[in-house]
Amino acid sequence: MNGPPHAADPGPEDAGAGSAGGLLVFAADGVDLHQLERIGRWFARIVRGGELILLEGPLGAGKTALVRAIARGLEVTDPVRSPSFTIANVYRGRRLTVNHLDLYRLELILDEDVLALEEYVAPDAVTLVEWPETGLDRLGEADYAVMIEHETIDTRKLRVIAGTAEAVARWDSAEEAGA
Numbered sequence: 001m002n003g004p005p006h007a008a009d010p011g012p013e014d015a016g017a018g019s020a021g022g023l024l025v026f027a028a029d030g031v032d033l034h035q036l037e038r039i040g041r042w043f044a045r046i047v048r049g050g051e052l053i054l055l056e057g058p059l060g061a062g063k064t065a066l067v068r069a070i071a072r073g074l075e076v077t078d079p080v081r082s083p084s085f086t087i088a089n090v091y092r093g094r095r096l097t098v099n100h101l102d103l104y105r106l107e108l109i110l111d112e113d114v115l116a117l118e119e120y121v122a123p124d125a126v127t128l129v130e131w132p133e134t135g136l137d138r139l140g141e142a143d144y145a146v147m148i149e150h151e152t153i154d155t156r157k158l159r160v161i162a163g164t165a166e167a168v169a170r171w172d173s174a175e176e177a178g179a
Contacts, residue, residue: 022145022161022162022163022164022167022168023161023162023168024159024160024161025160025161025162025167025168025171025172026039026158026159026160026171027158027159027160028157028158029151029155029157029158030151030155031062031148031151031155031156031157031158032154032155032156033062033065033154036062036065036066036069036156036158037069037072038069039066039069039158040065040066040067040068040069040070040071040072040073041069041070041072041073042073042174043066043069043070043073043144044069044070044071044072044073044074045073045174046170046171046174047070047074047096047126048170049096049122049123049124049125049126050121050122050123050125050126051126051127051143051144051167052121052127052129052139052140052141052142052143052144053126053127053128053129053142053143053144053145053146054129054132054142054144054145054146055067055128055129055130055132055145055146055148056131056132056145056146056147056148057147057148057149057156058149058150060150061148061149061150061156062148062156063130063146063148064080064081064082064100064130066128066146066148067080067098067100067128067130068080070098070126070128071091071093071098071100074093074094074095074096074098074126075093075094075095076091076092076093076098078091078092080098080100082102082130083100083101083102083130084102084104084105085105087101087102087103087105087106088100088101088102088120096124096125096126097122097124097125097126098125098126098128099120099121099122099125099126099127099128100128100130101117101120101127101128101129101130101132101135102129102130102131103117103129103130103131103132103133103134103135104130104131106131106134106135116138117135117138117139118138118139118140120139121139121140127139141163141164142163143162143163143164143166143167144160144161144162144163144167145160145161145163146158146159146160146161147159147161
């Protein structure tokens with residue numbers, strides 16, 4: 001397998017799933033760390049800049065591990081850490097900047113103190129947001145939403161929802177090209 005396969009015939013419950021709304025383009029159960037790395041590198045190959053990717057799932061599900069894999073695929077050499085306490089970490093890759101946001105604590109910040117979140121979504125960057133719920137009104141329309149759930153101690157269930165027609169087309173064309 002060259003990359004993540006397209007999800008087979010999503011049911012009606014998949015339409016609009018996740019914060020991005022849209023179409024289920026990938027679904028896998030039993031995802032281990034090695035497979036999560038491959039999925040991250042797949043994302044790194046299909047992003048062009050300007051993408052907003054929402055990461056949803058409980059603590060310890062693998063959201064930051066996926067960001068780390070995407071960053072490696074974009075040739076980021078700095079260590080990727082969770083931005084839980086800083087809210088945002090910015091990493092320079094060879095091709096794109098990786099803006100990694102964690103909005104878990106954002107509801108504790110007063111509105112007048114809130115970061116200009118929309119400024120992180122830039123044409124020369126891919127923006128990955130953990131715990132995106134509190135920032136959805138400021139971030140704009142998501143290209144992808146990734147839902148990661150615990151399955152076992154070593155495996156996860158993973159779903160990718162494309163939020164725009166362009167995101168669906170890019171996923172499909174990358175799959176056809178064997179990206």
